[in-house]
Amino acid sequence: MEMKTNTKSKPNAVTNPCNLCTPLGACLVFKGIKGALPLLHGSQGCATYIRRYLISHYNEPIDIASSNFTERTTIFGGKKNLISALENICTQYTPELIGVATTCLSETIGDDVPQYLREFKSEQKSACLPHIVSVSTPSYNGAYMEGFQATIKSLVVYFAASRPRTRRVVLFPNLVSPADIRYLKELLADFGMNFVILPDYAETFDGGPWDGYQKIPQGGTRIADLSELGGFASAIELGHSLVGQESAGAYLEREFAVKRHISGLPIGIKATDKFISILETVSGKKMPEEIRKERGRLLDAYADAHKYLFEKKAIVFGEADMVAAMAGFLLEIGVIPVLCATGSRSGILKAELEKLSCESGRSFEIREGVDFGEIEEISGKLKPDFMLGNSKGYSLARRQGIPLVRVGFPIHDRIGGQRVLHLGYRGTQQLFDRIVNTIIENTQEQSSIGYTYM
Amino acid sequence: MGTILKERKQQVFRKGEDAFAMACERNSAAGSISQRACVFCGSRVVLYPIADALHVVHGPIGCAAYTWDIRGALSSGPELHRMSFSTDLQERDVIYGGEKKLYHALCELIDMHSPKAAFAYATCITGIIGDDIDAVCRQVEAVKNIPVLAVHSEGFNGTKRDGYRAACEAIFKIVGTKTPPEVNKYSINILGDFNIAGETWIIRDYYKKMGVKVVATITGDGRIADIQQAHTASLNVVQCSGSMLHLAKLMEAKYNIPFIRVSYIGIEDTSEALLEVARFFKDEAMIQRTLCLAAEATHKTMSLVKKYRPGLAGKRAAVYVGGAFKAFSLIKALRMLGMEVVVVGSQTGQADDYKRLRSMCDEGTVILDDSNPVELAAFSLEKKVDIFIGGVKERPLAYKLGIAFCDHNHERKNALAGYEGMENFIKEVYASIMSPVWKLFR
Numbered sequence: 001m002e003m004k005t006n007t008k009s010k011p012n013a014v015t016n017p018c019n020l021c022t023p024l025g026a027c028l029v030f031k032g033i034k035g036a037l038p039l040l041h042g043s044q045g046c047a048t049y050i051r052r053y054l055i056s057h058y059n060e061p062i063d064i065a066s067s068n069f070t071e072r073t074t075i076f077g078g079k080k081n082l083i084s085a086l087e088n089i090c091t092q093y094t095p096e097l098i099g100v101a102t103t104c105l106s107e108t109i110g111d112d113v114p115q116y117l118r119e120f121k122s123e124q125k126s127a128c129l130p131h132i133v134s135v136s137t138p139s140y141n142g143a144y145m146e147g148f149q150a151t152i153k154s155l156v157v158y159f160a161a162s163r164p165r166t167r168r169v170v171l172f173p174n175l176v177s178p179a180d181i182r183y184l185k186e187l188l189a190d191f192g193m194n195f196v197i198l199p200d201y202a203e204t205f206d207g208g209p210w211d212g213y214q215k216i217p218q219g220g221t222r223i224a225d226l227s228e229l230g231g232f233a234s235a236i237e238l239g240h241s242l243v244g245q246e247s248a249g250a251y252l253e254r255e256f257a258v259k260r261h262i263s264g265l266p267i268g269i270k271a272t273d274k275f276i277s278i279l280e281t282v283s284g285k286k287m288p289e290e291i292r293k294e295r296g297r298l299l300d301a302y303a304d305a306h307k308y309l310f311e312k313k314a315i316v317f318g319e320a321d322m323v324a325a326m327a328g329f330l331l332e333i334g335v336i337p338v339l340c341a342t343g344s345r346s347g348i349l350k351a352e353l354e355k356l357s358c359e360s361g362r363s364f365e366i367r368e369g370v371d372f373g374e375i376e377e378i379s380g381k382l383k384p385d386f387m388l389g390n391s392k393g394y395s396l397a398r399r400q401g402i403p404l405v406r407v408g409f410p411i412h413d414r415i416g417g418q419r420v421l422h423l424g425y426r427g428t429q430q431l432f433d434r435i436v437n438t439i440i441e442n443t444q445e446q447s448s449i450g451y452t453y454m
Numbered sequence: 455m456g457t458i459l460k461e462r463k464q465q466v467f468r469k470g471e472d473a474f475a476m477a478c479e480r481n482s483a484a485g486s487i488s489q490r491a492c493v494f495c496g497s498r499v500v501l502y503p504i505a506d507a508l509h510v511v512h513g514p515i516g517c518a519a520y521t522w523d524i525r526g527a528l529s530s531g532p533e534l535h536r537m538s539f540s541t542d543l544q545e546r547d548v549i550y551g552g553e554k555k556l557y558h559a560l561c562e563l564i565d566m567h568s569p570k571a572a573f574a575y576a577t578c579i580t581g582i583i584g585d586d587i588d589a590v591c592r593q594v595e596a597v598k599n600i601p602v603l604a605v606h607s608e609g610f611n612g613t614k615r616d617g618y619r620a621a622c623e624a625i626f627k628i629v630g631t632k633t634p635p636e637v638n639k640y641s642i643n644i645l646g647d648f649n650i651a652g653e654t655w656i657i658r659d660y661y662k663k664m665g666v667k668v669v670a671t672i673t674g675d676g677r678i679a680d681i682q683q684a685h686t687a688s689l690n691v692v693q694c695s696g697s698m699l700h701l702a703k704l705m706e707a708k709y710n711i712p713f714i715r716v717s718y719i720g721i722e723d724t725s726e727a728l729l730e731v732a733r734f735f736k737d738e739a740m741i742q743r744t745l746c747l748a749a750e751a752t753h754k755t756m757s758l759v760k761k762y763r764p765g766l767a768g769k770r771a772a773v774y775v776g777g778a779f780k781a782f783s784l785i786k787a788l789r790m791l792g793m794e795v796v797v798v799g800s801q802t803g804q805a806d807d808y809k810r811l812r813s814m815c816d817e818g819t820v821i822l823d824d825s826n827p828v829e830l831a832a833f834s835l836e837k838k839v840d841i842f843i844g845g846v847k848e849r850p851l852a853y854k855l856g857i858a859f860c861d862h863n864h865e866r867k868n869a870l871a872g873y874e875g876m877e878n879f880i881k882e883v884y885a886s887i888m889s890p891v892w893k894l895f896r
Binding site for chain 2: 011013015021023039042045046050052060062063065066068069081087088094104139210343
């Protein structure tokens with residue numbers, strides 16, 4: 001099939017970014033570790049902006065510390081600030097882990113954070129020092145998903161050690177919603193697995209009210225579990241982007257012979273079938289009956305609604321793994337993802353989508369390193385029936401009168417972004433119903449008749 | 455344990471219990487989760503509402519992504535300010551320098567959007583790699599024939615206040631570059647109102663009724679041409695003292711324009727602001743018009759106060775705002791509703807502000823400078839606060855603790871300035887406090 005990939009008309013400027021910076025990804029991961037507090041080594045704004053950005057999606061207090069660079073720090077180096085930040089965090093938060101992520105600023109002045117941390121640890125007399133895990137996340141290098149994956153790997157490298165082999169399984173779920181993580185837990189439990197999810201922000205980013213102040217919210221991947229990773233039987237990674245990468249799963253396989261399995265995000269029947277087959281292999285159990293019924297209901301719904309969807313056109317945008325998974329799902333229900341766009345420049349979207357295009361016999365446009373300015377330039381010509389992506393597409397959707405189905409991250413203009421379920425037969429069912437109803441509602445609204453049965 | 459860090463002991467006071475000497479205007483303690491942002495943020499929020507200018511962030515993608523359409527600053531015309539532009543610096547730019555990229559980005563974007571001026575914001579990284587953005591701006595200005603202004607907002611170079619200052623200096627460069635056909639004696643500039651949810655329009659309307667011409671609104675619903683003529687106004691009326699006082703001082707020094715500091719938050723302060731402007735012009739008819747306007751509007755708003763006061767009387771509020779000036783008005787406005795402010799603080803207050811805050815507060819009130827979530831939560835709980843008035847970063851904290859919340863920061867969608875704003879404020883405070891959901895929390 002013919003695939004179109006164009007270059008930008010404005011190579012030097014980004015208009016309305018479809019991307020986020022590297023340290024944000026690091027913060028997401030550290031927030032999913034029990035008792036952890038992220039610390040950004042750089043200017044105060046990095047931490048404050050990221051907090052503010054995450055709060056509007058998760059509606060939870062999100063504490064991220066900063067080493068608060070000043071002009072002097074910038075000239076003389078950030079060691080003093082880093083150490084005083086670590087000390088203050090220990091005093092105020094008593095965390096189990098401090099996750100230090102660098103920023104453009106500390107990287108550019110050449111701060112050697114791992115060396116500073118070694119010195120800090122050796123100088124500390126206190127016996128109850130938290131774990132300190134660092135990751136290099138300058139935002140001129142990669143973007144938030146690179147930061148996300150690098151941080152997971154840093155945690156694994158820091159904690160994993162040789163352990164006697166167990167039957168336990170670690171699942172790396174990718175950047176999915178707290179609702180997705182809760183669903184994955186339920187699913188793995190249904191297969192009778194003894195598992196760990198990394199990161200697990202299901203509760204830290206979507207918890208109940210507090211009975212008194214919690215400095216660090218409850219929930220998260222337990223550090224005791226991370227130390228056992230070396231003895232695990234299997235590692236399952238979600239996301240095509242990890243194929244061929246030196247990911248956390250690849251590291252565990254190479255260093256500790258933990259069997260690595262990779263699946264795209266399980267969205268749609270085919271992708272979920274593939275994920276379920278991995279779970280069957282890993283657990284040695286057949287798909288439980290309740291899950292088979294869930295799959296049946298989804299397929300039944302596909303039949304009920306297929307005519308509303310056939311050859312409808314969608315623009316899909318956002319994080320690359322999410323876009324690839326959504327494109328696969330849309331193709332299996334008859335919708336053509338006429339434009340698949342991501343701000344990421346990793347190249348994985350193109351590779352994955354070319355495969356999908358061949359399988360489906362449909363051609364569509366793929367753009368990587370895109371901004372919303374570029375999406376807007378071409379979306380007018382594509383005349384899509386709907387857009388599928390995060391809420392940053394809203395202003396463009398509004399200008400062009402295209403309905404937007406909100407998925408992924410961030411969802412800043414609706415309540416419940418943290419509770420959008422995307423994964424598995426159940427998540428696909430919810431997504432499917434929302435997409436079909438968006439199309440029906442649009443048709444109904446625009447009809448001069450006002451049908452009451454659709 | 456560990457609620458207040460030792461570096462911060464002099465930034466937390468209780469009226470009546472401690473000797474008061476607020477150690478404000480200092481950099482945040484490393485590791486303290488300050489609610490402040492950076493120098494860039496200060497400049498970006500102040501210049502953001504100028505709607506017919508191009509705002510290009512020269513830096514990595516995050517700085518632009520996090521400030522895209524971030525303020526509720528409305529425009530009556532162009533909406534270029536609601537877009538986000540960045541040079542999206544990559545590793546090769548950090549190594550080889552980003553000046554060329556900035557030059558081309560500015561040229562491309564100016565060609566595409568035909569703005570009346572362009573602002574190029576420095577970020578941490580461009581400060582470090584030494585890009586000469588002033589030189590780039592001069593080059594682009596020479597080619598494109600519009601003002602192209604460098605904003606020295608390197609993130610690490612001070613606090614948010616320094617960002618305000620950098621923004622004022624960028625604006626000041628274009629003040630006086632255009633002269634209108636006629637100059638009105640009864641004219642002012644509105645400084646430090648950002649037209650959040652249309653607040654500048656509310657205020658403009660009062661001045662119109664008073665017979666005062668507004669030359670420029672800086673920066674709410676701001677236009678480059680108005681700012682260029684701002685030197686022809688007779689008076690600068692400055693709200694939000696933190697952000698725009700510097701511009702007022704620069705204009706006083708160069709153009710002999712006096713300034714007054716006002717607040718449009720609450721009935722009393724709004725009336726006082728309008729009357730002070732009228733008195734400045736020493737025009738008896740204008741003073742009479744203003745007194746009438748104020749009396750009429752006050753009467754109308756007071757009927758709402760009377761309606762809601764019985765439900766709100768005795769409720770306790772925590773107030774945490776950016777600049778301390780707003781806190782003064784909020785204390786007065788809340789008192790009018792019979793409410794008590796038991797915790798009050800600001801991100802960037804100055805020594806004089808805190809002295810005044812202290813004198814306004816009741817005994818036992820906790821006063822905070824550059825606070826953090828641990829302190830804010832601890833004092834809200836200790837003081838049994840019913841409502842928290844602050845910004846988006848404080849909102850989830852309040853809700854987690856089962857406390858009502860009112861957004862009084864720059865992202866609000868509800869106009870809170872002027873008499874109409876006071877009515878909205880009362881309704882919002884009431885709606886949040888009286889919601890039955892809180893009963894399920896306890």
